Amino acid sequence: MQPKLKTVPMRDWNLGLDDFVVISGPCSAENEEQVLNTARDVAKSDKVKVLRAGIWKPRTRPNSFEGVGEIGLKWLKKAKEETGLPIAVEVANAQHVELCLKYDVDILWVGARTTVNPFSVQEIADALKGIDIPVMVKNPINPDLQLWIGALERINQAGITKLAAIHRGFSSFEKGPFRNIPKWELPIELMRVCPEIEIICDPSHIAGNRDLIPFISQKAIDMDMHGLMIESHIQPKIALSDAKQQVKPAQLVTLLDELTIRKPSSQNPEFKSLLDELRSEIDEIDEGIIQSLGTRMGISEKIGEYKRDNDVTILQVNRWDEIIRNRLNLAKALGLSETFMNKLLAIIHEESIRRQTDVMNRELAK
Template sequence: MEKLRFPFFSDAADRRPAVIAGPCSAETEEQTLDTARQLVAAGFRIFRAGLWKPRTKPGGFEGVGAAGIAWLQRVKRETGMYVATEVATREHVAAALEGGIDLLWIGARTSANPFAVQEIADALQVFGADIPVLVKNPVSPDLELWIGAIERLRNAGLSRLGAIHRGFTSAEKSVYRNLPMWSVPIELHRRMPQLPLFCDPSHIGGRRDAVAPLAQQAMDLGFDGLIVEAHAYPDAAWSDKEQQVTPLELAEICRRLVVREGAETTESLDSLRGEIDKLDDCLLDLLARRMHVARDIGRYKKEHAMPVLQAARYEALLARRVAQAEELGMDGGFMRRVLQAVHEESVRQQMEKLDE
């Protein structure tokens, strides 16, 4: 199936990625307009700004709300840019549509809530608006939840849908704000190849110096575009200032991007090899973390005089994981061999702790 295209995103002959750029939050009319003017001067065509900002705790800056619609309207009039904002409720949808917003996106916390997504889908259906909508991945790496959110919108009659990969929340220590876990959007692409896929390197990285390498990784994996937080004065931003870049910095990042060429209906071999390399890196990282936990278990067993091998737990675990692998379309025998090898190495790591 041919990949869906938004009419204003990019020329079919232009192999550069579509880029949606603008501040995390519309803070003041002056800040919004200054940022938009700098972005359009740098060649960007789609302006993003958050008006309603969900916060973990009350008391933080939660956005200017519907008052910012007029600022985005002014951006359209004065720069000719298309404008986009995040919505999370029926009221947000109504205000955005009435204000002539061109594109909506659904945030990670909202996409994790089927009731909230259905409310947005129902509102768009009632208003009869087939507006482009991008869906960020849920905060947890739940592919089915992500697909479910997209399907709710599609079932409401929306035909111009896309997905945004913004990484996944984790308690694990990482150099990133949110773990990329590239395998999840890669599987989404395999399951829904017609869906345009955007990367949000700002939220994955959580810092300015991570935007460029993450954007390049997304290009290497065949993503269609980027949604990046850019601010005229990032050091003075009211929210997420650490991860916002200036419009000129973003222009330079985009200029340096290497975009892989491929056939119209299949990815290039280089792109596929890039996916394998990234996945292998993920596998090695996960295995290293698993062995670190295994050594901690070995230390605990030594302190409590427990045997290393617990056969009943191992057999139950092996059977469960093999069944899971088969449900995911993998060969049970292959997975059994992999798990046995991992278990043997885990036992060896634990034995080393007993011998210390």
């Protein structure tokens, strides 16, 4: 079912936001001095438009630092009054929403652990009915696009039109360079099916390591996302939560200054002409690929018939190993990555097996 969302761009939220929004502040509000000093320092960058801080922290295990609670909202309100920056806070239930409204929080966001639970999202949506406040929804911790869209729909159906999404990566058992694997294809697909939803990126949670934040930030910009949420702390090494992924405000300023902000298009006639020409070539190549795949699958069905008539099993492991070996060698010679080719070959093989299985099943159905 195609989602139908009614939204307002961030630049029209009446918060002084631009087409590209940077949100920054500590992972957690720890004490008044830490919140105020961080706010003062991040406000020195004219690129930072919103101050963030965690008030309630959902932790995996008990007896961890779970946030300071309501008193942190007082500190944030004071920081807002001093710096003029609007403030953003994560909410996980109706009580959180009520307290944020009490302390004039400007933007709410739904965290990844909450997005994964439709009951929790609906509770927040019910608490927001009749309230005009911007809400951002992080992707669920698992790579499920429908859960993400569903959470956005629930908030939207509560009457919230100042709505955006946050890409913060996805949990995985696989060990890699990132805390949460980006899986850029999911936010890209969200852009496709929900073009009215603006997406900002949370490089801090994707990276899990402050040294990787610039790389992820630039990648997000190159993917045409509409902003960044970067955690900043005056003393990140002694932070009570996520110490490794927070940057000092001075580092944040440098990071933002070194990013290359790109545009989705150019008015240069020569650029547009060349781009159209190259895209036309790609369209022609893609059509050829699809036609070749159609021919290949037709041959797979003939092979299935031949195997059926000679009582031969569908799966031929030695043949498959030979295909992988030969195709990977060719791909390497052409500069194609092994990861990409393994995924492509696996999809082609799966479809080929399905076609041959259908041939066998048709015979049995007679």
